[in-house]
Amino acid sequence: MNDDMNVTRMLAESMERLLANEVSRDSLLKLEAGDLDIGLWRHLDDMGLITALVCEEAGGSGMSWSQVEVVLRVSGRHLLPLPLGESMIAAHALSESALQIPSGMMTIIDERLSLRPDGRLAGVGRSIPWAFQAEHGIAIAQRNGEDFICLFRMDEAIRMEQETLGRIPTAKIDLDGVRVLADSPASTVGKLGLLPRLTALRVAQIAGALSGVLEACTEYANLRIQFGKPIAKLQAIQQMIAELAAEAAAAQAASAFACQRLDARDAVHGAMVAKVRASRAAGRGARIAHQVFGAIGVTDEHMLHYFTRRLWQWRSEAGSEHWWAERLGKHILGATHLPLWESIADR
Amino acid sequence: MSFPFDFRPFEIPAEFCTLRQEVRAFLRDAAREWTGWRIGQSWTGFNREFSKEVGRRGWIGMTWPRQYGGQERSEIERYVVLEEMLTVGAPVGAHWIADRQSGPLLLRLGTQAQRERFLPGCARGELAFCIGLSEPDSGSDLASLRSRALRVKNGWRLNGRKIWTTNAQNCDLMIGLFRSDPSAEKHKGLSQFLIDMHAPGIDVRPIRDLTGEAHFNEVTFDDVFVPGEMLVGVEGEGWAQATAELTFERSQPDRYMSAFPLFSALINTLRKESAADRLACRRIGETYAELVLLRQMSLSIAGRLAAGESPAQEAVLLKDLGNTHEQGIPDLARELLDVPSTIDRQDMLSELQAVLTEISPMFSLRGGTREILRGIIAKGLGLR
Numbered sequence: 103m104n105d106d107m108n109v110t111r112m113l114a115e116s117m118e119r120l121l122a123n124e125v126s127r128d129s130l131l132k133l134e135a136g137d138l139d140i141g142l143w144r145h146l147d148d149m150g151l152i153t154a155l156v157c158e159e160a161g162g163s164g165m166s167w168s169q170v171e172v173v174l175r176v177s178g179r180h181l182l183p184l185p186l187g188e189s190m191i192a193a194h195a196l197s198e199s200a201l202q203i204p205s206g207m208m209t210i211i212d213e214r215l216s217l218r219p220d221g222r223l224a225g226v227g228r229s230i231p232w233a234f235q236a237e238h239g240i241a242i243a244q245r246n247g248e249d250f251i252c253l254f255r256m257d258e259a260i261r262m263e264q265e266t267l268g269r270i271p272t273a274k275i276d277l278d279g280v281r282v283l284a285d286s287p288a289s290t291v292g293k294l295g296l297l298p299r300l301t302a303l304r305v306a307q308i309a310g311a312l313s314g315v316l317e318a319c320t321e322y323a324n325l326r327i328q329f330g331k332p333i334a335k336l337q338a339i340q341q342m343i344a345e346l347a348a349e350a351a352a353a354q355a356a357s358a359f360a361c362q363r364l365d366a367r368d369a370v371h372g373a374m375v376a377k378v379r380a381s382r383a384a385g386r387g388a389r390i391a392h393q394v395f396g397a398i399g400v401t402d403e404h405m406l407h408y409f410t411r412r413l414w415q416w417r418s419e420a421g422s423e424h425w426w427a428e429r430l431g432k433h434i435l436g437a438t439h440l441p442l443w444e445s446i447a448d449r
Numbered sequence: 450m451s452f453p454f455d456f457r458p459f460e461i462p463a464e465f466c467t468l469r470q471e472v473r474a475f476l477r478d479a480a481r482e483w484t485g486w487r488i489g490q491s492w493t494g495f496n497r498e499f500s501k502e503v504g505r506r507g508w509i510g511m512t513w514p515r516q517y518g519g520q521e522r523s524e525i526e527r528y529v530v531l532e533e534m535l536t537v538g539a540p541v542g543a544h545w546i547a548d549r550q551s552g553p554l555l556l557r558l559g560t561q562a563q564r565e566r567f568l569p570g571c572a573r574g575e576l577a578f579c580i581g582l583s584e585p586d587s588g589s590d591l592a593s594l595r596s597r598a599l600r601v602k603n604g605w606r607l608n609g610r611k612i613w614t615t616n617a618q619n620c621d622l623m624i625g626l627f628r629s630d631p632s633a634e635k636h637k638g639l640s641q642f643l644i645d646m647h648a649p650g651i652d653v654r655p656i657r658d659l660t661g662e663a664h665f666n667e668v669t670f671d672d673v674f675v676p677g678e679m680l681v682g683v684e685g686e687g688w689a690q691a692t693a694e695l696t697f698e699r700s701q702p703d704r705y706m707s708a709f710p711l712f713s714a715l716i717n718t719l720r721k722e723s724a725a726d727r728l729a730c731r732r733i734g735e736t737y738a739e740l741v742l743l744r745q746m747s748l749s750i751a752g753r754l755a756a757g758e759s760p761a762q763e764a765v766l767l768k769d770l771g772n773t774h775e776q777g778i779p780d781l782a783r784e785l786l787d788v789p790s791t792i793d794r795q796d797m798l799s800e801l802q803a804v805l806t807e808i809s810p811m812f813s814l815r816g817g818t819r820e821i822l823r824g825i826i827a828k829g830l831g832l833r
Binding site: 107118168175176179313314316317320323324332334335337339340341343344345347348350351352354355356358359362374375376378379382423424426427428429430431432434435438441442443446447448 | 451452453454456457458460466469532536709712713716717719720725727729730731732733734735737738739740741742744745746749763766767769770820822823824826827830831832833
């Protein structure tokens with residue numbers, strides 16, 4: 103392991119310690135009521151996490167996607183009730199276009215908007231998490247066929263609250279007439295704009311949450327006594343949890359892959375492959391976890407549903423496994439000049 | 450850290466591209482004669498002439514020291530060669546076991562004389578090895594095996610039976626696990642021997658399988674004499690020796706690429722017929738994503754092994770996922786192309802579909818059954 107990876111590991115470990123102490127059922131309840139832990143946010147900011155991807159000249163840590171991957175995964179592992187990943191991606195995208203990074207929380211509109219001649223936006227975000235808490239939003243907006251990255255204030259948009267499975271405060275937002283505070287040509291983003299980055303974030307969060315679920319299932323199976331012994335002794339339970347472990351492992355590999363492809367400027371391919379697999383793992387993993395926990399796992403007071411509801415949320419956000427699979431399949435089948443194996447090995 | 454696994458990415462260095470292209474070019478020519486039926490059998494297919502060709506090119510035992518016929522190339526270069534071979538379903542069975550298991554075992558634990566005598570022949574593709582582990586009464590519970598090795602003057606006498614030994618009928622040598630000390634506990638008292646398959650007292654009975662062909666065998670040992678110098682490693686350490694390299698074996702491309710040629714043929718057909726609707730695209734996308742990530746996981750393990758780590762849990766997980774993936778390919782072909790149950794011997798896809806349907810049950814049996822693997826995963830997670 104090289105030094106860079108050691109730095110990452112240390113960062114992730116201190117973040118783990120922090121989140122293990124600070125995130126509880128109580129803070130998740132507060133989040134679902136729309137109330138964010140500002141103290142924890144400041145702490146993460148002080149650790150330099152928000153600008154981790156921002157290059158050093160712009161005041162960040164200049165880390166690669168592969169380096170921050172574990173940070174994003176840890177945020178999923180502890181169900182961090184703050185828009186850290188979104189803010190990291192936004193800060194990085196702004197700095198890429200040499201724009202100033204505002205302080206405070208940010209969220210991302212993953213649909214392409216229009217930039218009107220009067221310098222205001224037009225368009226909607228169909229389902230935007232953190233819409234009420236983030237001070238700023240960023241989006242890719244088009245003017246005369248050219249892409250611009252735009253920064254704006256979220257409170258200028260019309261926000262219509264949406265119920266979601268994950269219960270992270272989310273809104274449908276109407277951005278018509280919202281002033282653009284800063285914009286800059288965004289020539290590096292492709293047809294899908296910021297979506298692949300958001301997809302990588304959701305993949306990392308799914309991988310993290312699945313590890314949390316796996317740990318919880320293992321612990322519970324060792325404690326829960328039925329037929330006079332811990333259910334962990336039952337082969338049926340062992341086989342189920344082993345399957346859950348395989349799903350968690352696949353999601354983790356997907357997360358690493360998405361970030362590696364982001365670093366290699368092959369973001370769409372990474373997002374396609376990773377989200378297809380991770381979202382599938384999310385559904386399967388949640389199903390197995392509930393089976394292991396039995397009825398107690400579906401009670402409101404139990405922690406499990408905070409994990410599983412987010413897994414159900416994240417698997418659909420930033421492109422579901424089905425949406426991405428169709429895109430990926432169409433791409434593979436359409437690339438008639440490229441033999442299947444070459445498309446994998448010669449990438 | 451709360452993550453029980455580590456799948457950090459590993460990228461194959463760009464400089465090995467040339468090697469990949471060389472292997473590809475060689476295989477393009479060699480593959481002209483192969484039928485779908487043979488391609489589908491891939492690494493269980495035995496073709497000594499092909500193995501000799503591969504050996505001539507220095508692609509068997511390529512990581513071994515030059516003094517034993519190797520090329521002293523890296524494990525990652527070997528990995529590249531394996532990938533290319535499996536992609537086209539090359540009949541690598543005549544050198545596969547020597548390259549993957551027996552050779553490395555002799556390098557690690559064999560005597561100087563054993564290495565000098567056997568490794569160069571393996572590297573030339575002339576000496577084929579098989580592995581004698583399972584017995585009629587010892588399958589998943591391998592350590593209960595009962596075949597005996599009795600110490601005699603200048604060596605050992607072997608008695609008992611091995612079963613499911615792939616390609617034993619064609620092999621020159623076996624590395625077999627025998628009970629050398631019946632008084633020791635189950636996992637102790639086992640030893641590994643290098644056995645000449647032509648020695649008197651060995652009877653090889655091919656077992657016809659559901660394909661109509663015989664790939665594995667029952668091997669009977671009736672007072673077979675093995676010279677003392679053919680003990681491998683340390684007497685009584687056979688169990689640890691035989692299981693030590695499982696991480697290696699379980700994480701290689703052969704654990705998820707067995708049906709790759711069919712997946713490739715399926716995609717070619719869909720492309721030609723422009724027959725893919727939205728749902729077909731989704732199923733192809735799903736399967737492709739799985740394959741890409743299995744390869745990433747396998748590469749990650751290969752990279753960590755090359756760095757001297759021992760990612761055993763990751764390897765078991767990979768094999769479990771990989772076997773499920775490869776077993777799903779014939780189902781996918783049926784789903785998307787309505788491949789009939791008739792076999793058209795002129796048609797590549799038809800033959801691949803037929804042979805892979807028939808042999809795919811083996812994928813999650815060989816090298817540790819799915820249930821055994823999942824038991825290992827559970828144990829590794831701390832379920833007890």
